Amino acid sequence: MIRLVMLLMFMLKTSVKNSIQKIARASWKRCVGLVTDFAYKYQYDLFFRTKTKVIALEFFLVATIFVAISVVFNYQYEGATRTLADAIERTLSLIDTNDLLVTALIFLGTTTLFGYIIAHIALKPTRDALASQKQFIGNVAHELRTPLSIIKTNIEVALLERRLDSKLRDTLLGNVDELDRTSDIINNLLSLNTLLNPERVEFSNVDLGVVVDAALAKLSVLAKQKNIILSVTRGEFLIVSGNSVALEQAAMNLIKNAIIYTPQQGGRVDVAIAPNYYGHIELRIHDTGMGISREDLFHVFEPFYRADRSRSRAHGGSGLGLTIVSELVKLHRGKITMQSTEKQGTTVVVSLPVGNVPQLITNNKKTDERVAIDFSDYKHPARSTKK
Ligand SMILES: Nc1ncnc2c1ncn2[C@@H]1O[C@H](COP(=O)(O)OP(=O)(O)O)[C@@H](O)[C@H]1O
Ligand SMILES: [Mg+2]
Structure with a gap:
């Protein structure tokens, strides 16, 4: 006993x-x-x-x-x-x-x-002002969408006419391109508006690696056009709790920025996804681009803010990309930090709460796989067929 x-x-x-x-x-x-x-x-x-x-x-x-x-x-x-x-x-x-x-x-x-x-x-x-600003932007965007799509449809109908003069055809095609760009902006504005009602966004367990791959696939052509080397490094557990469409948009905006604001020739964009301490997965995007001045860094997350306006205008865009990213990250209860040195490059780190599917995590066998894609020899089927 x-x-x-x-x-x-x-x-x-x-x-x-x-x-x-x-x-x-x-x-x-x-x-x-x-x-x-x-x-x-x-x-x-x-x-x-x-x-x-x-x-x-x-x-x-x-x-x-x-x-x-x-x-x-x-x-x-x-x-x-x-x-x-x-x-x-x-x-x-x-x-x-x-x-x-x-x-x-x-x-x-x-x-x-x-x-x-x-x-x-x-x-x-400040918070209130930002919220009402977003509400206003959303309303305007909603009102603009319908007339824009009507104009686009009308132009496309006009383009069906075979006897159209070639100069006129070029002008109309140019207009369609501009309209596409404008609807991009409108879509960005509407995403901002959706983010005001986060209860509409559905959450599930998402493999951040897959999401980033999808974004990279869409951006590889752009990287090739600019002769920029894109590389990806993956860690082991990459399941986050989130919305895959929203996360892909965030990754797209960030990687696109890294490519756009990195000058031609010899530039690199390195993307890394890995878990960190305290249950978060980190997406790190580093570029060797033009960087952002200290003063601008304080403002780039504001709606429509663009560092060095004359330079930025040449790159297209609307100054909404980072605003949307920061809202999306907030929605996922994540964090975003940005570090930049002018003329040297920028690093953006997004950290997102890990998802809760252990069996998915153990199935993921890709450990520390480094993939480097060099697009220098790639021939892009030119958009000029349109013009
Ligand atoms: N990776 C980067 N390198 C240098 N500048 C950047 C980078 N990302 C963003 N910026 C600056 O921040 C501004 C805001 O970015 P964003 O909100 O995506 O708007 P957009 O790209 O449409 O101008 C950009 O105009 C650019 O000046
Ligand atoms: Mg952008």
């Missing part, structure tokens, strides 16, 4: 010890992840930085007021003959260590709470 109890005790002890070890190991990884993520975010995540700034500023203000009040009190009650330095020294010597600790804790707690509330209130007008 005693032996049995001892055996049970021993088993209990071992299992408790094992679970503690397991938890410790997991927390240790988590801890390292949190610290490095904090440092990383502080360096590159602009949204994070602005909120932190508000809180830090508030900390500074409260601390200053706190010190000022106690010094003034001392100065008042301990005799006006003292010098200011004396008063500060006396204030500090009056407080004993325990009091100091408790005061510091209360101070930290209240200040953080106030900081958070103030940051929240301060940023509210």
